[in-house]
Amino acid sequence: xxxxxxxxxxxxxxxxxxxxxRCNYSSSVSVYLFWYVQYPNQGLQLLLKYLSGSTLVKGxxxxxxxxxxxxxxxxxxxxxxxxxxxxxxxxxxxxGAAGNKLTFGGGTxxxxxx
Amino acid sequence: KAxxxxxxxxxxxxxGQQVTLSCSPISGxxxxxxxxxxxxxxLQFLFEYFSETQRNKGNFPGxxxxxxxxxSRSEMNVSTLELGDSAxxxxxxxxxxxxxxxxxxxxxxxxxx
Numbered sequence: 001x002x003x004x005x006x007x008x009x010x011x012x013x014x015x016x017x018x019x020x021x022r023c024n025y026s027s028s029v030s031v032y033l034f035w036y037v038q039y040p041n042q043g044l045q046l047l048l049k050y051l052s053g054s055t056l057v058k059g060x061x062x063x064x065x066x067x068x069x070x071x072x073x074x075x076x077x078x079x080x081x082x083x084x085x086x087x088x089x090x091x092x093x094x095x096g097a098a099g100n101k102l103t104f105g106g107g108t109x110x111x112x113x114x
Numbered sequence: 115k116a117x118x119x120x121x122x123x124x125x126x127x128x129x130g131q132q133v134t135l136s137c138s139p140i141s142g143x144x145x146x147x148x149x150x151x152x153x154x155x156x157l158q159f160l161f162e163y164f165s166e167t168q169r170n171k172g173n174f175p176g177x178x179x180x181x182x183x184x185x186s187r188s189e190m191n192v193s194t195l196e197l198g199d200s201a202x203x204x205x206x207x208x209x210x211x212x213x214x215x216x217x218x219x220x221x222x223x224x225x226x227x
Contacts, residue, residue, distance in 0.1 A: 042221075090157065107156060111124035
């Protein structure tokens with residue numbers, strides 16, 4: 001069975017400061033990993049995904065994530081946040097096989113302060 | 115291409131009623147998945163449909179059901195509504211079961227009174 005743990009439920013951060021959102025996964029099979037962002041009253045938007053290859057993945061809006069197989073982690077980072085990055089962020093895993101479902105972490109709410 | 119659309123966006127029902135939510139996937143996408151999002155339980159997978167067949171199912175009671183039409187549009191039905199069914203219901207589509215990226219709609223906010 002898969003599980004995804006986001007270690008921080010809320011992360012306050014000042015504008016232009018860096019931010020890191022932590023995600024750990026567990027799976028008995030190889031997985032694809034994703035980060036999604038959800039703005040208030042909206043659906044989920046894909047920020048980035050790890051399928052294979054380079055462990056450093058770059059996404060939209062200046063976000064990047066690093067896949068670490070030995071630590072079963074997929075932490076999300078941004079070197080300098082903007083007010084508009086205030087949102088909820090979800091880490092998710094998908095087994096590397098057809099027809100399987102996304103498993104989401106509990107979410108991390110990022111509040112960017114001026 | 116237009117994104118995933120869900121109707122209605124907001125819905126208020128009372129306990130015991132039933133409700134039907136609709137999802138239109140991105141053109142060309144044949145797989146539709148449904149998720150429930152609540153503050154307490156987070157995002158939970160309900161089911162996935164592909165080619166009008168349910169391919170995967172989460173751990174929800176039988177009151178939650180769905181279907182998919184030949185044009186890939188999908189509906190989700192909840193019968194005998196309970197207060198705990200109040201949630202944001204998200205629909206996501208992908209090209210097929212072998213495609214890993216899912217595209218989400220804006221959701222339907224269901225409130226059960």
